Amino acid sequence: MSQYEKAGVDYSVLDRVKRAAVERAAATAGLLGASGGREFTASRGATAYVFEVGGLTLATVTEGLGTKSVIAEQYLQVSGESRFADLAVDAVASIVNDVVSVGANPLVVTAYFATGDAAWYNDERKSLELLAGWQRACEQSGATWGGGESPALPGLLTGAGIELGGNALALVPPGRRPVLGNEVRPGDRIVVLPSSGLHTNGASLARRVADGLSEGLLTPLPSGRALGAALLDPSVLYPAFVRALLDSPVEPHFLNPITGHGLLKMMRPAADVRYVLDVLPDVPEVLGFLASSSGMSPAEAYATFNMGFGYVAVVAAADADRTVDIARAAGYEAFVAGEVVAGDKSVSVPSLGIAYGGEELRIS
Amino acid sequence: MSQYEKAGVDYSVLDRVKRAAVERAAATAGLLGASGGREFTASRGATAYVFEVGGLTLATVTEGLGTKSVIAEQYLQVSGESRFADLAVDAVASIVNDVVSVGANPLVVTAYFATGDAAWYNDERKSLELLAGWQRACEQSGATWGGGESPALPGLLTGAGIELGGNALALVPPGRRPVLGNEVRPGDRIVVLPSSGLHTNGASLARRVADGLSEGLLTPLPSGRALGAALLDPSVLYPAFVRALLDSPVEPHFLNPITGHGLLKMMRPAADVRYVLDVLPDVPEVLGFLASSSGMSPAEAYATFNMGFGYVAVVAAADADRTVDIARAAGYEAFVAGEVVAGDKSVSVPSLGIAYGGEELRIS
Incomplete structure (x- = not known):
């Protein structure tokens, strides 16, 4: 068992179910046809899903920051220093760094903030810094922040931190093909x-x-x-x-x-x-x-x-x-x-x- | 305090931070211009964010199912009956029922499945039923399942259930305007x-x-x-x-x-x-x-x-x-x-x- 698995992240199990998910997801590819669209099949398994509709090539990715917010909470407690603006930048990075990697520019980022109890937001310092960081990261990425969702999930979340995730939609510039790795060759x-x-x-x-x-x-x-x-x-x-x-x-x-x-x-x-x-x-x-x-x-x-x-x-x-x-x-x-x-x-x-x-x- | 607040969901706190988030998000509206796009400002606060780019009118929403999976886990334990396919349908519904409400047809749904430990997926019955339900709901919605993310979040999630969420991107049919409620009038x-x-x-x-x-x-x-x-x-x-x-x-x-x-x-x-x-x-x-x-x-x-x-x-x-x-x-x-x-x-x-x-x- 690797050190990472001992910390509770066992990729071998995750990956088995991921493969089943990839197969089921791929089976739905044809549904884009109802809107005149089609997917770039090679983007399945890439950093973002890429498809064409109405003459545009678009990419979408949904991602999350993992458990880093637990560190931010603990570090605030022991040091008095709030790093929640940085945490938000990190969360946006987890999303946009993926979506741009198919050769696309981000258009819209949506946010998913989940807490164990809405009382998390009572600490205005943390809350408002988080929002400021999210805005700044969107601006630095050139993406509009298109809203999102902030559920309170009592019983499902421990309350040890705020869960940060979201989605980005990006546009492959007109005249460009998506970057899917299929042109990598010796000498590069x-x-x-x-x-x-x-x-x-x-x-x-x-x-x-x-x-x-x-x-x-x-x-x-x-x-x-x-x-x-x-x-x-x-x-x-x-x-x-x-x-x-x-x-x-x-x-x-x-x-x-x-x-x-x-x-x-x-x-x-x-x-x-x-x-x-x-x-x-x-x-x-x-x-x-x-x-x-x-x-x-x-x-x-x-x-x-x-x-x-x-x-x-x-x-x-x-x-x-x-x-x-x-x-x-x-x-x-x-x-x-x-x-x-x-x-x-x-x-x-x-x-x-x-x-x-x-x-x-x-x-x- | 309402019955709902007693259950840990206090909308008055959530809503205050939501308003601050809405202001910061709105401040980023101009960034769409870099890709030749523009937002439908009236969609801020609507069920989905709507914007125009390259001649298309698109809508995006990120949503989650809340804590219903805790009920599914508990019910499986006491009854032996797995309802994880239905749970997945519910999660997709939480996303697509929102995105269609701006008068758009869903194109792509991405998934966000979070667990406290990847071992959640060791129960193949639950895992595979979940995937089957997600696929079926995408098909019934006419949306392609464009992949997603399934993080294990030890310490952040309790393990009492799987957190289900995701994003949908939808297309307002060419020739149609988005439905944003601004034409509601007496007599309707x-x-x-x-x-x-x-x-x-x-x-x-x-x-x-x-x-x-x-x-x-x-x-x-x-x-x-x-x-x-x-x-x-x-x-x-x-x-x-x-x-x-x-x-x-x-x-x-x-x-x-x-x-x-x-x-x-x-x-x-x-x-x-x-x-x-x-x-x-x-x-x-x-x-x-x-x-x-x-x-x-x-x-x-x-x-x-x-x-x-x-x-x-x-x-x-x-x-x-x-x-x-x-x-x-x-x-x-x-x-x-x-x-x-x-x-x-x-x-x-x-x-x-x-x-x-x-x-x-x-x-x-």
Whole structure:
């Protein structure tokens, strides 16, 4: 059993039911025809569902932030510092970073905020910061906040935190095809935009690590920052990068945030190719701490956390430098991290002795 | 404090934060312009958010089923009967019945299933029935199931049930305007399609009632059916009615499911008019039982449960009979229940001595 499974997140069970869900969902594809639409079948299992209707190519994704709000609640209690605006940014990031990865610009974000008791909102500091962060993240993503739902779910939620999720609808720019990974080929370059830390994956495991430390979320990292403060650094929002890329002549072959399953996510495209990473981003301090505290091997760490890989764009070799320039002009760090090579599907980091085979990516 | 508030659902607190959320969300309206789109501002606060892009008028809604799954889990334990397919139908109904109410046909539904532990899916009977019900409800709604997300949220969810929610994207038929209630006027008729029972609102209160009964969910109703069995009858799916209506020459002035806040929901249109209901649907046995068990007055009952009002369509007087015929041809019961009359905004049921003023509808 992996460290992640011990924290209550067993992907092997989830994935089995997910596969059944994917089959049942795929069986409904024809219903779009009643409105003159059709799906891009290759988008099933991609980061967002893509379909065409009335001459537009649209993408939709529904996502959630996981259990990170529990950390925000606990950290507020022990430090007095509220990070609920950052938490909202993180939740929006979990949604929009996915939807843009099919090569689309977000149009509308809707919110789903669930609490165990509506009294959660009585703390106006938390509530209003949450709303401010959500608005700011929508603005930075170029998406209109189109409302949402905020149910109180007594008995279903523990009350240990607020559950944040939502949906984004995005538009593939006219004249562009959706980016579904089917043009990845040997010789392509892998451009990486670094992460800011934990991002939107691994909160349950991070809580487990913190629970085992005598100072908990106040445990100082080597830099002196508290563990809890670093865990709550919000995800980078990548829509402005994708928007700039889609405004340029570059035709990305694959776009993806690195969240659950870490580097394994890079193997989503259908192509049977090797992704070889020669230049690594700096490991965010908090991720190095979590990996070593939970006794992970490098292979386990890079298949669980993002370890500094925030976002990847696979582009033709001739477009690699331009992609880096576009990212930097849009305010992101970026560098060419590796290359796509002929061979059986794998992701490898030779400098760390890591190699994952295609069979290790079981998720859809 | 109302019976509903005692069950942990305090709308007065929720509504205050909702208003702040509505203001912040509205402030982002201009961002659609970057993609050449614009919103229908009147749809803010309506059942779905409506916007125009690339010549299409689209609607999106994110919704959830509330705590009804807790009843399904408990009922399975005490009776051995699994109602998880019905539960999924209910969840889809909570989403699509909203999105169609702006006069749109659903295109894509995405799912959000959250559990306290992925082990929930180990019970294949529950899991696979849930997936089958979700697929069936999408098919009956004419919507493609475009995937979704199924997070395990240890610490955030209690494990007492599975949380079901999701999003629907819908298309206003070309040549049609969205139905936002701004054409409601005196003389219009109110057409009602009956409910099948509790529908998607009031589960927390129903659980509270059941908890206070010595036989709990097995308590027999007057008909002999068990309370739990009746509570789990799924909502009626109304998309086929709306689709038939939009395919006809009828121009509906207002469409709405009757869920939270019961008949108060009928006052959503901006018009300052009176909604007078002279013919009532039969009260579903389970709702009569819940209302009397929790000591509600008729006024409280009709402002909490649907009391048989599943769906309302406000249409011009000349279209009333045709609307009823269209509903019946599509397989629904339907009848003309009342009339819109000049006067200060209110909903009244003269035969029961009920009258609600416009100020009682505080929700957005």
